[in-house]
Amino acid sequence: MSACRDDDPRIIGIKSKIRVVPNFPKPGIMFQDITTLLLDPKAFKDTIDLFVERYKGKNISVVAGIEARGFIFGPPIALAIGAKFVPLRKPRKLPGEVISEKYILEYGTDCLEMHVGAVEPGERALVVDDLIATGGTLCAAMNLLERAEAEVVECACVIELPDLKGRDRLKGKPLYVLVESH
Amino acid sequence: MFAAENGLKGDPRLEGISKAIRVIPHFPKPGIMFQDITTLLLNHKAFQDTVDIFVDRYRDMGISVVAGIEARGFFFGPAIALAIGAKFVPLRKPRKLPGEVISEAYVLEYGTDCLEMHVGAVQPGERAVIIDDLVATGGTLSAAIRLLERMKAKVVECACVIGLPEVKRLNGTPLYSLVEPREIEHCC
Numbered sequence: 001m002s003a004c005r006d007d008d009p010r011i012i013g014i015k016s017k018i019r020v021v022p023n024f025p026k027p028g029i030m031f032q033d034i035t036t037l038l039l040d041p042k043a044f045k046d047t048i049d050l051f052v053e054r055y056k057g058k059n060i061s062v063v064a065g066i067e068a069r070g071f072i073f074g075p076p077i078a079l080a081i082g083a084k085f086v087p088l089r090k091p092r093k094l095p096g097e098v099i100s101e102k103y104i105l106e107y108g109t110d111c112l113e114m115h116v117g118a119v120e121p122g123e124r125a126l127v128v129d130d131l132i133a134t135g136g137t138l139c140a141a142m143n144l145l146e147r148a149e150a151e152v153v154e155c156a157c158v159i160e161l162p163d164l165k166g167r168d169r170l171k172g173k174p175l176y177v178l179v180e181s182h
Numbered sequence: 183m184f185a186a187e188n189g190l191k192g193d194p195r196l197e198g199i200s201k202a203i204r205v206i207p208h209f210p211k212p213g214i215m216f217q218d219i220t221t222l223l224l225n226h227k228a229f230q231d232t233v234d235i236f237v238d239r240y241r242d243m244g245i246s247v248v249a250g251i252e253a254r255g256f257f258f259g260p261a262i263a264l265a266i267g268a269k270f271v272p273l274r275k276p277r278k279l280p281g282e283v284i285s286e287a288y289v290l291e292y293g294t295d296c297l298e299m300h301v302g303a304v305q306p307g308e309r310a311v312i313i314d315d316l317v318a319t320g321g322t323l324s325a326a327i328r329l330l331e332r333m334k335a336k337v338v339e340c341a342c343v344i345g346l347p348e349v350k351r352l353n354g355t356p357l358y359s360l361v362e363p364r365e366i367e368h369c370c
Contacts, residue, residue, distance in 0.1 A: 021280035038263075039271070040269070041269055075260065078229075084229075085252075085257070086220075086224070
């Protein structure tokens, strides 16, 4: 589902602050740039507040953020709802013992890692990223958390590209987004 | 300067923050005692205390820009920016930021690397703080300072969770740190 209150003035403001950069990182891609959102303190705060309002008091003890733009939204949410923040990183960035999950790209594969021991069995977790496209990265993130026996409650993104149907790749778990871009 | 020398001597939050940091020997290569702050992020109180200490320091200094260095500066910078009403500006590795950027090269032990910032993210005269998890040689932070100064912002201070006693300023810009690097506890 998207944010229910489409008429919430905060959503309109957030959407207006996202910049579309054509042909990045390659021709044909209309890149959804959230850095301009981060330059507007009110719009950035509204973004975090919308997630916090949804997840506070729901007994969520883990917010997992996907490198690197998930690291911008995840920690403020985690702090506000009293949860730990767990970074999910590209290979060889996390020191110490990790578990790895491969996922498929348009050409080739990539890999996401999480620290062993970051998450305990039974913990309730959110996965946060700036945007969901095909859902491949989010699915890998969910797999990491479930391998550690956490329960993924929901995936949360600022932006969804619904035409890419990433929502259907989340193993039946719900997705919450603030804005859609077609 | 360290927080303990600057009004926070004996603050129990600092001990909690230090204890929450994990040392990983020989990462990413032999001889390096890696200061791992991910365990700090798992400790809600210590993580909140870390952010609070920086927020308390910067909230009345007229700071309109918090610039965070990819990737571990992203853990701390946004929360600080939100609390003090500043914008957050990510400083990133090459080819990650879309649109027009300025680049600043810096020297590594072997070779060089590069940090980028969006053109237009920062206006002339804005007062900025740069944040990262840790300062080592100061090369990355110095590149970050140059990026902001090229856009005519004033870098008021650099802020790190973990600092080195011998690094007090970077090219004239003061450095504020919370704790020193942890050592591995030795068993007998």
